[in-house]
Amino acid sequence: MSAVQTGAVVGGSLGPHTDRVEPRPKGSRTGYLLLLPGMLWLLLFFAVPTIQLLATSLYDPNGSLESGYAMTWHFGTYLDVLSAYRAPFLRSLGYAVSATVLALVFGYPLAYAIAFKAGRWRNLMLVLVIAPFFTSFLVRTLAWKSILADNGFIVSGLQAVHVLGPDGRLLATSVAVVTGLTYNFLPFMVLPIYASLEKIDLRLVEAGKDLYANGVTSFRKITLPLSMPGVVAGTLLTFIPAAGDYINAQLLGTPQQYMIGNVIDNTFLVQLDYPVAAACSVILMAAIVLMVLVYVRRAGTEDLL
Amino acid sequence: MTSRPHPDPEQGSGHTAEAGADLRLSAVTKRFGEFTAVNALDLVVEQGRFFALLGPSGCGKTTTLRMVAGLEEPTSGTITIAGRDISRLRPYKRPVNTVFQSYALFPHLDIFENVAFGLRRRGISEVRSKVHDMLELVELGGYEKRRPAQLSGGQQQRVALARALINRPQVLLLDEPLGALDLKLRRQMQIELKRIQTEVGITFVHVTHDQEEAMTMADTIAVMNQGVIDQMGSPAELYDNPATTFVSNFLGQSNLVRAAVVATRGDDLVVEAYGCTLAAPGSRARRTEGTVWLGVRPEKVFLARAGAEAAEASGPAGANVLTGGVVSDVSFIGVSTQYLVRMPWGQELTVFEQNSGAHDTFRPGESVDLRWSADHTFLLDADQDAHAGDQSYAELVGTPSA
Ligand SMILES: Nc1ncnc2c1ncn2[C@@H]1O[C@H](COP(=O)(O)OP(=O)(O)OP(=O)(O)O)[C@@H](O)[C@H]1O
Ligand SMILES: [Mg+2]
Numbered sequence: 001m002s003a004v005q006t007g008a009v010v011g012g013s014l015g016p017h018t019d020r021v022e023p024r025p026k027g028s029r030t031g032y033l034l035l036l037p038g039m040l041w042l043l044l045f046f047a048v049p050t051i052q053l054l055a056t057s058l059y060d061p062n063g064s065l066e067s068g069y070a071m072t073w074h075f076g077t078y079l080d081v082l083s084a085y086r087a088p089f090l091r092s093l094g095y096a097v098s099a100t101v102l103a104l105v106f107g108y109p110l111a112y113a114i115a116f117k118a119g120r121w122r123n124l125m126l127v128l129v130i131a132p133f134f135t136s137f138l139v140r141t142l143a144w145k146s147i148l149a150d151n152g153f154i155v156s157g158l159q160a161v162h163v164l165g166p167d168g169r170l171l172a173t174s175v176a177v178v179t180g181l182t183y184n185f186l187p188f189m190v191l192p193i194y195a196s197l198e199k200i201d202l203r204l205v206e207a208g209k210d211l212y213a214n215g216v217t218s219f220r221k222i223t224l225p226l227s228m229p230g231v232v233a234g235t236l237l238t239f240i241p242a243a244g245d246y247i248n249a250q251l252l253g254t255p256q257q258y259m260i261g262n263v264i265d266n267t268f269l270v271q272l273d274y275p276v277a278a279a280c281s282v283i284l285m286a287a288i289v290l291m292v293l294v295y296v297r298r299a300g301t302e303d304l305l
Numbered sequence: 306m307t308s309r310p311h312p313d314p315e316q317g318s319g320h321t322a323e324a325g326a327d328l329r330l331s332a333v334t335k336r337f338g339e340f341t342a343v344n345a346l347d348l349v350v351e352q353g354r355f356f357a358l359l360g361p362s363g364c365g366k367t368t369t370l371r372m373v374a375g376l377e378e379p380t381s382g383t384i385t386i387a388g389r390d391i392s393r394l395r396p397y398k399r400p401v402n403t404v405f406q407s408y409a410l411f412p413h414l415d416i417f418e419n420v421a422f423g424l425r426r427r428g429i430s431e432v433r434s435k436v437h438d439m440l441e442l443v444e445l446g447g448y449e450k451r452r453p454a455q456l457s458g459g460q461q462q463r464v465a466l467a468r469a470l471i472n473r474p475q476v477l478l479l480d481e482p483l484g485a486l487d488l489k490l491r492r493q494m495q496i497e498l499k500r501i502q503t504e505v506g507i508t509f510v511h512v513t514h515d516q517e518e519a520m521t522m523a524d525t526i527a528v529m530n531q532g533v534i535d536q537m538g539s540p541a542e543l544y545d546n547p548a549t550t551f552v553s554n555f556l557g558q559s560n561l562v563r564a565a566v567v568a569t570r571g572d573d574l575v576v577e578a579y580g581c582t583l584a585a586p587g588s589r590a591r592r593t594e595g596t597v598w599l600g601v602r603p604e605k606v607f608l609a610r611a612g613a614e615a616a617e618a619s620g621p622a623g624a625n626v627l628t629g630g631v632v633s634d635v636s637f638i639g640v641s642t643q644y645l646v647r648m649p650w651g652q653e654l655t656v657f658e659q660n661s662g663a664h665d666t667f668r669p670g671e672s673v674d675l676r677w678s679a680d681h682t683f684l685l686d687a688d689q690d691a692h693a694g695d696q697s698y699a700e701l702v703g704t705p706s707a
Contacts, residue, residue, distance in 0.1 A: 206376050207409035209396040211468070212426035221422075225413045 057278035065272050074275070081279045085263050092259040093287070095174070096243035099181035100189075103238045104231070106182070107189035111230070112223075114190075115197035129190050141180055141251045148176050148252065172254045180248035188237035196230030197223070232299050236292060243288055260284050326352040326387040326475045328373065328508060333382030335368050342368045344532035345382070350476070350510055350525070352387075355502050357519035358512045360529030361555070361694065366512040367406070369529075370478045373510070374403045386475050397426075402469035406480040408461050410453035416440070416464055417449035423472040439471040442501060459490045466498070470505065479511045483518065495522055516556050520544070528552050530694065544602075546589050550685055553600055555694035560606070560654045562627070563687070564599035566592075573679065579650050583625040585682035596687040601625075603655040605681040608632075608644060610665065611672035625682060627675040630654070632667045642666065646673060 056069070061077050063069035082089075114125045132140055148154060148170040155171075158164040170176050200223060208218035246261030255262075260280055267277035330348040334341065343365040350356045358366050371377035373384055375396030384392045391399050402423065411419050420436045429435070440446050443463040453461055462482055469477055482498075483491045499522050502509045513519050519526050520540040527537040528551070536548040540556075547553035550561060564578035573584045578599055587593065611628065633653060634645035637660075644656040644667065654675060658664050667673060 201409070203405060203407055203409045204411060206396075207403070207405060207411070208422070209376070210374055210401075210403045211423040211472070212397045213422075214395070214397050217426060222411060228413075 053278050053281055056274050057282050059275045059278075061273075061275045063275075065274070069274065077275050077279045078283065081276055081283065085260065085280060088258050088260045088263045089283070089287075091174075091257070092243050092261065092284070093291075095178055095181060095249075095259060096239050096245075098178045099185060099242045100235050100239040102178065102182040103186050103189040104235060107186055107234065108193055108231070111190045111193035111197055114194050115200075126194070129187050129194075132187065137184065137247065138251075140184065141247055144176070144180050144183065145171065145251055148179070171252060172257070174253070174257055176252040177249050177257045177259075180252045181242045181245060184245075184248065185238040185242055188241070189234040192233035192237065193227060193230040196227045196233075200226045228299065232296060235295070240288055240292070244284060326508070328476050328510065329385045330369070330373070331383050331385075333369070333372060333384060334380045335365070335372060335377065336380045341532055343372070343379075346532070346534060348527060348534060348537070350508055352475075352508055353506050355499065355509045355522055355524050356511065357523035357526045358510060358529055359514065359516060359519040359526050359555070361514055364529045365532045366514075366529055367480055370403065370480050370510065370512055373399075373476070374401055374478055375399050376403075400475040401478055402472050402474040403478040403480065404462075404465045404469050404482045406482070406484060408453075408465040408482075410461055410464055410468070412453055414452075415449065416445065416451050416453070416456070419453065419464055420467045420471055422468060427472075435471060439467045442470075442504070443467045443497075458485055459494060462486065462494065463497075466501070470501070470507070473505075474507065476508045476510060479509060481512055481514070483513075483515075491518070498522065520556070526556075528555060530555075545681075546683060547600070547685070548591055549693070550598060550689040550691055551694035553683070553685065553694075554692065558603055558655060558695075559600045560603060561598040561600050561685070561691045562648075562652065562654070563596065564684075565596050566590075566594050566684070569593075574684065576684065578627070579648070581625075581627050583627075583682065584679040585684050586680055589682065590684035592684055592686045598685040598687050598689070598691060600683045600685055601677050601681055603643075604641070604657040604659075606654070606656045606675050606677045607664065608646070608656055608658065608667055608673045609676055611674055613674065624676040625679050627654075630673045630675055632669050632671045632673055635667065635669055646675060 055071065057077060058071065058073050058075065059069035060072040060074055061080075110129070114122055114129075118125050146152060150169050150171060155164060155169060158170075159166060159168065164170070170179075204222055204226070205218055208222045213221060243259075244261050246259055246265050249257050249259045249262050250265075264277050264280045264284070267273045267280065271277075328348075328350040330346055333343060333346045333348075335343040346365075346369065348369075358369065360366050368377060372379050372392075375391070375394060375398075379392055382392070383390055386400060411422065414422070417436055417440075420439055421432050424432050424435060436449070437446070440448065443466055445460060445463055445467065448456065448460070448464075453464065456464065462485070465482065466479075479498075483494050486494060495518055498509075498511075511519075511522060523540060525537065526540055526543055528535045528543065530549075530551050536543055536552045538546075543552060543556055547556065547559070550559075553559035553561065562578050564576040564583070566574050567577050567582075568575040569587070570584070572587045574587055574590055574593060576583050576585060576597065576599055583599065585599065590597070608630075611630075627648065629649040630646040632644055633647045636643045639660070641657045641659055644658065645653050646656060647653050656675065
């Protein structure tokens with residue numbers, strides 16, 4: 001992330017120099033040796049399962065766990081899945097985008113306050129941001145179930161000011177699911193943004209003020225662009241897990257709010273329809289990779305990541 | 306002059322340098338808690354000047370600049386430009402720009418956008434051609450698309466200069482802009498800066514702790530010491546006629562000898578130092594009675610063989626003479642030779658002699674007299690520390706620095 005400050009200098013002027021000094025064969029062999037454990041790990045726990053998943057999605061859909069699956073390169077499963085589960089797919093993306101935007105809206109000011117305004121409270125506030133991780137994901141989501149319950153104070157409060165009708169509810173709606181997603185992934189948004197804000201040289205902001213930028217403009221032209229690596233990292237860390245999440249939809253929603261994660265969960269573990277479940281997973285993965293690529297390119301921060 | 310309504314930077318009308326746009330600091334004080342960084346500072350910088358604020362590290366130079374720029378609020382006092390009080394204006398509303406000590410170039414913008422930053426904020430037109438001209442002025446044409454990290458230190462320094470200068474501020478503040486450069490590049494940039502200042506005619510306030518830099522570049526120097534200005538004037542004035550021991554030592558070197566004023570003779574004062582009777586022009590005396598520091602610059606002094614008549618000695622006639630010196634050290638510096646001469650009262654005085662071949666040369670141990678023209682003598686208040694501002698104390702007096 002710090003490539004913008006140091007990358008060019010280090011890579012440009014020091015890099016070739018050290019290459020010449022180090023005996024080349026030894027240096028590169030050490031590099032490969034250091035890579036080896038990581039590569040093995042990836043091969044075993046990422047490459048192999050991914051290939052297995054792809055293969056499973058192409059098995060004969062008429063097979064079953066008992067009778068076994070035959071590899072028939074049945075691409076048709078993908079079409080079936082896309083038409084049968086279009087709604088949960090779109091819902092997943094919609095919910096994940098909404099939760100990411102909301103987490104950004106809440107998380108950026110929070111990170112900004114911690115980085116620049118918190119003074120001696122800074123460390124305490126950081127601990128508070130991380131504190132929810134001390135309890136389990138499941139428990140926290142269940143807590144939201146009671147917070148948003150029909151007889152909870154939020155619903156009665158909203159009913160009192162007529163935002164909700166007399167029998168309006170929050171639980172079991174899309175609002176509840178998106179709220180849960182936003183809450184659960186907020187720290188993943190706040191921490192990277194905080195990290196990149198905290199690194200900003202305040203003298204740059206002073207220089208901006210000296211050059212006729214008022215508070216708002218110097219934020220727009222200096223602070224925000226310099227914190228973009230954190231924003232990109234934060235949105236990815238929120239969007240990717242949110243798109244695949246199924247706990248929030250299950251606990252705070254109804255089948256009307258089910259996301260693709262719920263479908264995969266259901267087809268894998270309940271219906272035991274492995275090819276369909278695998279196809280759903282592959283489509284989700286491909287969609288996420290595609291969206292992330294487009295996003296990162298649009299954000300223009302490839303060199304910052 | 307009448308104070309016109311303040312030019313709003315957002316309006317883009319621009320505040321170009323104009324006649325009578327003096328920068329004036331009146332009784333400006335800045336305290337950080339208990340610590341007084343700048344103490345009741347008074348300062349006038351005339352429009353169009355190359356003004357140097359010179360002083361040792363920690364004396365409050367940066368703090369003073371930051372108050373002018375609006376990045377620090379004075380505890381008390383007022384700052385005016387062209388008669389308009391700017392002391393409480395927001396930094397982005399002030400007609401000043403700064404070249405920061407650390408450059409503070411925007412790493413996420415290319416050189417073009419860095420330089421264009423101020424123009425864009427004020428919505429000024431013809432950005433492209435103005436930036437182009439400015440980059441030509443600092444000899445960085447063709448570097449528009451680079452990022453700051455891809456430039457050398459000297460190039461970054463010039464971008465920082467261009468970025469500030471393009472706004473045509475009434476006052477340009479430069480905070481040790483050459484501090485990070487090596488000696489050769491620094492000399493080169495000094496000439497460059499001076500050229501640019503002459504070309505654009507904007508008031509430059511240049512902060513430095515390098516006395517040579519201040520003397521070569523500035524029309525006016527203010528010597529700052531512990532939050533106050535000791536003396537202000539042209540480099541020659543400050544050098545020839547220092548007001549305090551601090552200035553006499555910080556700007557070049559000085560020999561300061563304890564003496565007492567004994568009489569007045571016409572415009573001159575007669576002083577006695579360790580049994581020698583000497584004269585000093587009254588116009589160069591900061592104190593005209595009692596105990597004084599008698600000062601003379603090392604290059605003004607000539608060495609003569611002990612007891613030699615004025616006629617055969619190479620020194621000036623009608624000169625001041627201090628007798629009984631013994632050469633204790635000789636260093637050959639090329640264009641000149643530096644002598645240390647131990648006086649009977651134990652003090653070591655410094656003498657620079659041009660290696661022009663016109664003078665005798667001396668070896669350590671030889672007895673010499675020191676001669677110089679009475680006109681080059683100055684008298685300072687004896688209450689001051691003779692070593693104030695002296696960076697080479699040990700060299701001068703031959704004892705370890707306190
Ligand atoms: N924000 C601050 N809080 C407390 N003290 C400060 C602050 N800024 C500066 N000072 C003190 O004020 C004094 C003057 O500082 P300043 O930065 O103006 O020095 P300077 O003359 O620019 O020195 P240098 O040549 O080293 O840059 C120093 O003793 C410094 O410690
Ligand atoms: Mg400074």
